[in-house]
Amino acid sequence: MFGFWKTWKALEARGIMGINRRNADYVLKYNKRSLYPIVDDKIITKERALAAGIHVPEMYGVISTEKEIDKLDEIIGGRSDFVIKPAQGAGGDGILVVADRFEGRYRTVSGKIISHEEIEHQISSILTGLYSLGGHRDRALIEYRVVPDQIFKSISYEGVPDIRIIVLMGYPVMAMLRLPTRQSGGKANLHQGAIGVGVDLATGLTLRGTWLNNIITKHPDTTNAVDGVQLPNWDGFMKLAAGCYELCGLGYIGVDMVLDQEKGPLILELNARPGLNIQIANDCGLTLRTHAVEARLEALNAAGVTETPEERVKFVQEMFGHIPPVEG
Ligand SMILES: Nc1ncnc2c1ncn2[C@@H]1O[C@H](COP(=O)(O)OP(=O)(O)O)[C@@H](O)[C@H]1O
Ligand SMILES: [Mg+2]
The missing domain is CATH 3.30.1490.20 (ATP-grasp fold, A domain)
Structure with missing residues (x-):
């Protein structure tokens, strides 16, 4: 696993978030214990989502x-x-x-x-x-x-890919597409052997892939490239994720969504302790972004204003989105 440590070390200089910081500065600070059942029990999550008019399976x-x-x-x-x-x-x-x-x-x-x-x-x-x-x-x-949208056919093996977005106080900070492999048995969970691919927050274009903590470029089963894929309805996913703060009240969550062939974007589950591997797939540390959101919140707070989910999405897209390549 030398390759993994090299990658992790390189990211350290770029604001990587470790497990201790995640727990102390984010999970404990922003997630009220009494609200945990809303995300820890998928039946309760579903009931909440339905009440808020958010689509679920x-x-x-x-x-x-x-x-x-x-x-x-x-x-x-x-x-x-x-x-x-x-x-x-x-x-x-x-x-x-x-x-x-x-x-x-x-x-x-x-x-x-x-x-x-x-x-x-x-x-x-x-x-x-x-x-x-x-x-x-x-x-x-x-x-x-869920029957996945056709777009995923070339970069997914059976099962349903999901889109994970980490959301701090209603601001999406990082996104990842997770692709099932033969090894993961149709599930999109990374430690079952699914692939994690970073996603540009501004455009919904996929970045680089990681598999079992190694950087990869092709899906091992379909051999198609996993980067440069345009996810459909990207702003819809961003707004859905941002709105999950109002839905559950937890300030630091991982929102898992899927794209159904007929029903469109659906929320699969919410997670109060989202994993940290998303940073490798995005080649970027989480704290760089969470600090920017915290600074934004402080400024808004001082001015006595709050932002709507649409405004929050716009802010993060401008702040964290990749700059499109300049022609010539
Ligand atoms: N309703 C569903 N239809 C199809 N596949 C599903 C469905 N629910 C879950 N899966 C697959 O199983 C994976 C894990 O499901 P999830 O509900 O997120 O549970 P967990 O908390 O165990 O991650 C998903 O990423 C997806 O690939
Ligand atoms: Mg899950």
């Missing part, structure tokens, strides 16, 4: 007890694709993405055939807390399976 049902597992058939109805996940899970663990039915069984997005009993067993594991944050009892959530 439709929830088909919730299973809270062993006895309720009998309701599974009823919840799925006649559908042939759906997702089952632990309400308090993290890192992609315990998530089952069913893409199809096959001869009385189901086919997962990575091609594995599983029986109804296996799904019931998975739900039972979720309920006992196998995947939940503190290991305490959890609920299983059954929801709409």
Whole structure:
């Protein structure tokens, strides 16, 4: 992992944020403990988002007890694709993405055939807390399976890519596109083996890619370049992310979004302790940007004004966006 340390060291001079600083100066300072359940429980996040008119994957049902597992058939109805996940899970663990039915069984997005009993067993594991944050009892959530927009076909292997934006007090500070690989089993979580690609805040153009903390240029499965890709509806994603501050009240969050083929941008989840690898994919330290936002907030505060999500997006795009190359 020498390459990784070299990259990290080089970034240190450019305001890289380490885990201690993140926890002390951002997570603890800006995230009120009492608000954690809103982001730590995906069912509560969904309810909040719906109330605020923010689009999320439709929830088909919730299973809270062993006895309720009998309701599974009823919840799925006649559908042939759906997702089952632990309400308090993290890192992609315990998530089952069913893409199809096959001869009385189901086919997962990575091609594995599983029986109804296996799904019931998975739900039972979720309920006992196998995947939940503190290991305490959890609920299983059954929801709409997102079908990714065609744009991602050439740079993604099965599954759904997601867009992560770190938001400080409603100001987006850094963005990353996460692409599933064969290794990540259709999930866009970096430590499952997904690729992280930096995104220019101003234009939505992808920057460089990182895979398992190494810098890469091509998707390992599709062999297509991951940089220079224009994400559609970029300002829509930026506004959606900025508005999540009003939605949850937490000042330092990672907002995870997806682009559904039919339903457009959707919020997948919010994270109160967003990871730091986003800095490698953007070749830029977070503190350079968080300090600029904090200075902005101080100035606005002194003047007694606040900014709307649109104004906040404009500020960060002008401040942190890459300068387009000058012709000639
Ligand atoms: N409704 C869904 N449809 C399709 N894929 C999904 C869905 N929900 C999650 N996934 C896949 O699983 C990954 C992890 O899901 P997420 O809800 O963010 O949970 P976690 O907290 O474990 O990261 C996503 O990045 C995505 O690739
Ligand atoms: Mg996630």
